[in-house]
Amino acid sequence: MKRTLAVIFAGLLSATPLAAQSVDDFPSKPMTYIIPFNAGGESDISARFQQAEWEAVTGQQVVIQYQPGAGGAQAWSQLNSLPGDGYTIMGINMPHTVLQPLAGSAGYKTEDLTPVNYFHYTPNAIFVTKDSEFKTLADLVDYAKANPGLVTFAGSGSNSANNLAAVQFNELADINTTYVPFSGTGPSITAILGGQTTAGFNYATSGVSQGDAMRMLAVASDERLPAFPDVPTFKELGYDIVGGAYRGVAVPSLTPEPIRQKISDIVTEINHRPDFIEKMESAGFVLTDIGYDKMDDFVAARIKEYTAGAKALGIIK
């Protein structure tokens, strides 16, 4: 009932010329940007980079809030109950928003969410410590072939981008390794640095924050990363693995079309600012340009890819 009223009310609002005009002024007050994860992760850091540019682009500030829980599902399941005036936006991630509904009661469906712009991704990468005996990916694969099951990969979470990549890699390289899930990037990097596991499947961003302490053996991007010109891609080495975690901005479903487009434009504009590009790329993020107009195709392609991945993970039969 309340929902219906809200829909009618929002409809009335957007029908008035006053509201139509407000798209041009948008935003006219500070915006709230909800991150569905804890502080300090890749989602937070990239949003903080955006925050530093936000005022210059929109004339208004953006406030970052954290609503962690259930790997993001806690926040995403509430996204559509938030006001659809455009002033509340939320970070959104792939493959999370595809895999979670497939895995079971996540409280939302992939198609319920309204992403307006996916602005970057962090490619998966294999890491070992700097003292590791494995200098190249071939060394690691040879060792894994000679010792089935012995190689352990630390990664962030179960049914996550890292987990998916580890399963994919097992399949493509025809090896048998063990994936050990940790509660986040921080703990899994700690395990790699401490030599608790043989190697790690993490995001390329960790290669920057750890400097020389870790060696990246391969990265799952299309082309080599500017920050790591010497690290080969999986593709170059003959494994067709491209991907990682995609991050974007979503809005509640009540948000009117012009505002959705406007928010997408804001994110795209920030993506083109030199300072932002410099910070993101040197931190190991790969910028993407998937605005609101390209969103449907992008999401459809990802759903197809991750549904296949979910079968490999054993989430769905």
Place this chain on the structure above:
Amino acid sequence: MDIIGYLVDALTPLNLVLALAGVVLGTIIGALPGLSATMAVAVLVPFTFTMDPAAGLIALGAIYTGAIYGGAFAAILVNTPGTPSAIATTFDGFPMAKRGDGGLAISLATISSVVGGIVGAVALLVLAPPLAKVALAFGPTEYFWLAMFGLTLIAALSVGNTVKGLIGACLGLVLSMIGVAVVGGDVRYTMGMQRFLAGIDLTSAIIGLYCVPVILDLVANADPHLKPSETGGLRFREGTRIALKRKFNVIRSSVIGTIIGVLPGAGGSIAGLVSYSEARRTSENPESFGKGNPDGVIATESANNATVGGGFIPTLVLGIPGTPPDAIILGALLVQGIKIGPTLFTTDGNIVYTFIWGLLIATLLMLPVGLLIGRYAYSTIVKVPKAVLAPTVALLTIIGSFAIHSNVDDAQLMVGLGILSWILNRYGFQPSPIVLGLVLGSIAEQGFVQTYLIGNASGRMTEMFFMRPISIGIICAALLTLGFPFWADWKAKRRRQLGQIAEPIADDGTEITPEHKQRDLPEIGFAILFIILGIGIYLGASGMSALGSVFPKTIAAVLIAFSALLIAMNLRRPAGGSFKLANLNAGAMRRISLGVVLLAWVFLMPVIGFLVTSMIAFVAIMIVADYDRPPAKTWAIWIVSGLLICTGFWWLMANVLLLRMPAGLLI
């Protein structure tokens, strides 16, 4: 030396003002349960973008250390940890306050926090790179054993009542399993409810388990909440004298806190619990712990503030945040364009060292700031009439549990758990073991499954679990803690046999119920309920992945075993104990009314709106809690001040902390 040179950089007027403002703000936020350092730091990060990096860091670090310290106020004065780090402060702090030593407890907490903070910051200043290696030496196995070590504290906390303590721990572990599992990814025990997906929030659970029973007891009789102190004030001199005498405890706890702070997976609550347990083990009269022994407050408070400096060590040296506030500060550094990692201390040494000096200065400022705020808070809590105190504390619990995620579900859970906790406590199941289980559950489970996976892959299972040097050390410490109460018990018996009569211990405010001599029917009833719960959990685990079901099945089995043991113990006792029916006297009626008001408050809040519901509930609780029957004029003043308090907090949350407030039909 260079390092000293940076002290001068830290001493600019701007930095000093930032450090002072940060400590004041942090202490106040920390003292309010639910408003956390993480929240304060997150809101303030954007303001530091335009500041000089070192100045911004000093402000954030000062808020952080102030908040960890401020948590002690709520722990001592209302038995509710203001931050999870202060869990163990409640064990002795509140009993001290109840018997009239609240001021002394605050002084001790202040002195210990300052010393602990200094030890942590000095370690960060001079020992950061070598200590960062400790963080790396701690693998999943060590975290598993550390959690086990924490759980052994239950044996000490529930002397004479160990089985119930262990059952409580199992209940806490069960609560920790709810939600999406990190290892395995299963959705566990949410009963199909979306609100449980993210699991039981620790902070709102702590507020409910500790604080709601306090409010329920507060309204049940006309006695003052805390016994007024005979000498008044904070008794700072006496506190200094005690702290000097216990200097060994202060230093040991600070060192434990620093080292545990370095471990990214542990944090302030575990540091407090471990040093509490160590203080108890080495004490000459361990029986008095939990009944208001100053050593308990000293141990916890020096340890949890030491984790601040300790936590910055992996953050700054390895780029791995030790705690959530560290993670936000790490993000702020990255936005400033500072590269975290092994080279930070050389490339950006000026910023790092200026910041560390700033943190030290902020820690020292905690002494005057803390004593001022503490004196005010203490005298307010003692003087405020019950009819205003009870609703204010109730309002704070609801704000606190709501504010964590701007989520009404958390507030509802808090009230539900709180009422349950009061009932359980009445039958000898205390909240502390439940909280320990909840805090340590996920650490224990993740450590266990990860160790299992790694051990299984390499075929070295036994070696992984039992042969790693640090693990052996932790296991030994755990065994010592576990065995100690039994040994002390044996020694006491022996002493009695020798005809020496032990000195009676002052046990004002003790909450440990001795074992019953006769068969206790409600106890058997609870045990049967827990067995049914255990069976339900075991059966519920059958559909889960192998990784996700190990822990639930184990805990279910243990819960069933202990509950069966409790029944067996009762059956062995003579039957026919006086079966006390719940006595519906005036106190009980007030308790029930308060429970109803609290429940109505959290369930009507999303329908009617936060502000209006809170105002109505506030006045309702005033009526429930009133014993003085004052004239109408006083009532008018009370009600107006109540409405002002509600509006003030609502405004603070909506406009300063920028929380999304539930707005229903009204506001």
